[in-house]
Amino acid sequence: MFLLSLLWLALGVAIGALALPARLRPASWGRQGWLMLLGLGALAALLGGWLGTLLLGKLFGTPAALWVAVLAVFLPWLVERLRSGHAPP
């Protein structure tokens, strides 16, 4: 599980990195926002991986980590978007 946890962390960082060119970084996070996005992706992937393993089995931890991480990097952008009165695209 240690290796899988590392894999999920790496996966989360990659998804966070992909969220940067996707402009999903909330403006209110300031200059260090990019780092927070990477951290959020990694944390969410780790959480998603473990949750997926506990609920669905070890085999499904990785796909669960994938979609939970994507959801996690998307949500802050969506929340800020809604707060600022913009409708999501």
Next chain:
Amino acid sequence: MTESEQNSPTPQDGAPAAAGDFLTSAKPAAASVAVIPRDAPPKRPRRKRQWGKWSSRVVLALLFLLGFFLSVVPAGRAVMRGALLLPSVLSATQPGVLIAAGEPFTHTTRTITSQAGQVFLDVYAPVGAPPPIPGSREALVMIPGVGDNRGDPQLINLSEALARVGVVVVNMTTPQLIGFEVEPAEEDSVIQAFNFAARLPGVNPHGIGIVGFSGGSVLACLAAADARIRDQVNFIVTFGALYNVTDVIRDFGLRYVVADGQKVPFNPYPDPIEVMANLVAGTLPPNEGQTLIDSLPPYSDPLPDPESALPAPGAAAAYHLLAGDEATPAQVEQNLAALSPTLKQLLDALSPSRVLAQIHCPLYLLHDHNDRYIPFTESRDFDAALTRLGYPHEFAEFGIFHHTEISSGFGLGPLLGDGSKLYRILTGVLSASS
């Protein structure tokens, strides 16, 4: 910087450029004179950023959908399991990904009893309780044909790989099967193994499939048609199946099969001939039975005068069919007609074609196109009968297997073609309790 600010033109985009950058005038922009930049800044960077933004979003959306499908949707979980299992089946090894991502498992051996005698079980089970979703595990009762296959590396590899993807595997054999004998009474051994699997902790009693390899396919079908378990069996997988044992004896006698209107040579290996000889010998007086077994080529010299050496009714006819020494269609039909009523009854009792109407579950039929143990036309006949009856089933012929074992040295084309067929069947099998 907000999202809209991020998207606003930057100095590099050309809007608030330095005065020296303009061809004319330092007049305010509000003036009617157009301001033309001397070095018109390229628009491409902004387009590139937009393209990058949307392509990244599309990739993220696809990753989300993929991850969600593979973990939350039951069909997706079967796809995921199949994708992890397929390389293991094709390579006859366990890839590192499967070892790292798969579940740990245990291997235990048990011996139970049936009406036919002892049943030896090899159980490969994932460690621990099944995950809350779906809440139970699928199980497979596998009958790996005749002979002692318990130490076969490919069988062990398949069993371990299945256990790693969360399936409980119960491999069964009996002293009769080990001794190259297939008898209808062995049906009860399969039922006892099935009931054993159903009682294992965490196993879904209605999520158990029976997998029969070669001669084991006969027992798989007979057991699945038995009233004691037929409404409980989730599916049957046959690999290298017999459909009608009399037809197989006919093919042995002719030494060819007819497929797509053409004669295809069929020269059976000694093993299936030995199984058939044992079957016939059981209906003969002991000394004649032994003579039949001991005199079949290629391990023995053929009998100079079978009619004298095997005087029991139908014995010499059976010899000719198995030895293939009277191979014209007329001779073969004559020899088939001359078989003893007891043997004809036995062949009928062993044929899945007899019990087809009593099988209530989907079937997956797999066969090696170049099989020299059981002719591939048997699975074709099986498929045709199931199609006529409108039974749910799938049939696939393969070129990458040697009877029921993966062969080596096949090219990329057969690998992709057969691999995709095998993947479809694996996914179907694994969806039972995904």
